[in-house]
Amino acid sequence: MSTPSLLILPGDGIGPEVMVEVRKVIDWFGANRGLSFDVSEDLVGGAAYDKHGTPLHDDTMEKAQSVDAVLLGAVGGPKYDALDFSVKPERGLLRLRKEMDLYSNLRPAQCFDALADFSSLKRDVVAGLDIVIVRELTSGIYFGEPRGIIQEGNERVGINTQRYTESEIDRVARSAFELARRRSNKVCSMEKANVMESGILWREVVQKVHDEDYSDVELTHMYADAGAMQLCRWPKQFDVIVTDNLFGDMLSDAAAMLTGSLGMLPSASLGAPMANGRPKALYEPVHGSAPDIAGQGKANPIACILSFAMALRYSFDQGDEAARLEQAVEKVLGDGLRTADLLGEEGIEPVTTSQMGDAIVAAL
Amino acid sequence: MSTPSLLILPGDGIGPEVMVEVRKVIDWFGANRGLSFDVSEDLVGGAAYDKHGTPLHDDTMEKAQSVDAVLLGAVGGPKYDALDFSVKPERGLLRLRKEMDLYSNLRPAQCFDALADFSSLKRDVVAGLDIVIVRELTSGIYFGEPRGIIQEGNERVGINTQRYTESEIDRVARSAFELARRRSNKVCSMEKANVMESGILWREVVQKVHDEDYSDVELTHMYADAGAMQLCRWPKQFDVIVTDNLFGDMLSDAAAMLTGSLGMLPSASLGAPMANGRPKALYEPVHGSAPDIAGQGKANPIACILSFAMALRYSFDQGDEAARLEQAVEKVLGDGLRTADLLGEEGIEPVTTSQMGDAIVAAL
Ligand SMILES: CC(C)[C@H](C(=O)O)[C@@H](O)C(=O)O
C-alpha cells in the first residue's frame, strides 16, 4: 500500500502553533512506529484570504478531495470581521465540509480524570464522562436555500432555510447507530419535532432506520431544548447523541464545556468511503482560533493532537496507535502538566504550547 | 380604574395542580392587599383538544386578546404525541404567542441562595446568579414560511424557514436595552452571524438600535454556540442576553438548568402596549407539563407562583407586591421546605404541591 497522504491546514489564530506540535507527533510515529505519511500543507480561512482573496483556493479544495485525510487547525478572527459574508474565513471550512460531503461529525465530550475538578460542574457530574455527539454537518440551515438578506417593502429581511431530505437524515442516523454498537449501544436523537416539521421528519426517519436495521440499539428521542438542559444536569445519561447541524453546533459546544477542557477536545468529520475504502475525512479541534492568545505560546495543542489520534483510528485503521497517543496525553496530564487554559489548581506553573508538545512526544 | 382581568389557562400535566396554588396566592392578595382581579379560566393545549378538537378554541383566543394578562400552566404530553402537527398541544401556545404578538419573552435565570448547592454546577459558579434571557418569541424559524414536509423526486424533504425583518429585531432589541437599564446596563446579543445571513442582519440591527438610542448600555455580541459554552462556564459574566426564538429556546433551557431549580423559574411574554397602557402579556413557568408526575402532588408550584409575581410587576405596576411575593417564596425555601424536584439534601422530607402553596400563603 502506498504511503497515506495527509493535508494539513493550520488556518488562523492559534491554528499554526498547535499544528507545529502535531507535526512533532506525526514525525515521532514515522521514526518510531513505521507509520509514515505523505504530508502537505496549505492555507485555509483568513490566512488563505490574505494570500488569495478567498478563504479556500480551488487548488486547496482539489488537494483536500484527493488526500486520505485532512487535518485542520482553526479559522477566523476579528481581523476578518468586516469581510463580506462570502469570503469570511468560516466559508472556507464550510466549503470543505460541504464539497467533501462530510456528513457525520463525531464530537466526543470526554472528561479526563486529571481535569475533572477543572469543570464548572461538580466532580461527580462529569468525572468519567464519555459521550459522543454525532452532528449532521453538510445540510440543514447551514446550507439550505433560499438564504440571504433581501429588501421587502421598506425594510430588509434576513432569511435562512432549514432543509433535510430523508436520505440525509438516514445516512447520519446510520453512522450514529454504527458508532453506538461499538460503544454502549444507546442513541438519543434530538430535534424540535414539537415546533418544526423538519424535526418531525428527522424523528420519523431516525426511528425507521432504527426499526429496520438497528433494533438492537436503544433509541430515545428528546427535544433539543430539553437536551441542552439534560446535558447540563446529568450528562452521563447519554452515550451517543445524534442531531442536526445547528443543534449539534450548540449542543456539542455546551457538552465540550462540561468537560472543563475545551482545549482538549478533538473531532472527526466523516463522509462516504473513497475508492481505497477509507472515508473522506477531516479532523479538527472543537476549539476556535482564539485570536486573543495567538502567538503567545499559551495555546493548548492537545485537542489538535487528539484529532490526529482520531485520524489514526478512523482513517488509517490504527486503533492501537491512536490509543497509544491518547495514553501519552493522559500520562502528561496525570504528571500535572498544564497549559495556561487549564490553570485553576493552586501552585501550578503553566507550560508553553511547545513544552506540552514535547512532553507528549517524550511520553510516547 | 376597573378591576384588572386575568385569564388563567392551566393546560396539561402538572399545569392544573400548580394553578390551584396560584389561585390561593391571588385570593390572598385580594383579601389582604386590596388587589382584586377579575379571574376567568379556560382550556389550552391537550385539554382544549380533548374538548374542542383544537389546542386553542377561537373563543379562548378572543378572551386572551381582551384581558389584561394571561397566566398559563403548561401544555403537552405523550397522550398527544401521535396527533397531527397542526393540532398538537404546542400549537395552542404558539398561536397565543403569535396572535397576541408577544415578541419579548423575559426568562430570568436566578439562583436562589437556599438552592445553590442543588445545581449540577459548582456553588461559586451559580450562587447569586441573576441573569435574564430576552428571547424573540413571534418570529424566526418557529413561524417562517415556507414550512412543511414535501415530496421532491422520490423522497420527502422537511423544510422550515428562519425569517427576521429589521423591525422584528429592532423591537426586541429595544426591550432588552430597556430592561438592561433597569439592571446592570449590559446586553449580550447572540446569533450565528458567521454562518447565517439572518444572524448578520440581527447583529447589525441590534448594533444600530444601540448606537442610536442606547449607547449608554454596554453591548457585546457572541456566537450562539460560544454563548451556550459560556453559560455553562461562567454564567455570571452576563446580565441581559438578547437572542432569537430558537437560540432563546435552547439557551434559556440551559440557563434554567444551571440554577438547579427548573421548577422555580417564571417567564413573561410581552407585546405592545394596549389602549390602557398595559402591554399585552402572557406569564408562564419555564418548566413543561411533566406528565410523569402529574396528579401526584409532587409538582413544584413556585415557577407558576413567581410567574404571577412577574404579572404583578409588568402588567399591574405592583413591583412592591411582586417583591413581597418573591420574598415569601425565599422565606419558605430558607425554612427548608422542598417539593420532590428539589430533593438532594440529606434528611429532608418533601412537601406536596399544596403544602408548598399553603406555606407561601402563610409566609405572605
Ligand atoms: C466556525 C464555525 C463555522 C463552526 C460552525 O458553526 O460549524 C464552528 O462553530 C464549529 O462548531 O465547528
Ligand SMILES: CC(C)[C@H](C(=O)O)[C@@H](O)C(=O)O
Ligand atoms: C412547548 C414549546 C412549544 C416551547 C417552545 O419551544 O417555545 C417551550 O419549549 C418553551 O420554551 O416555551
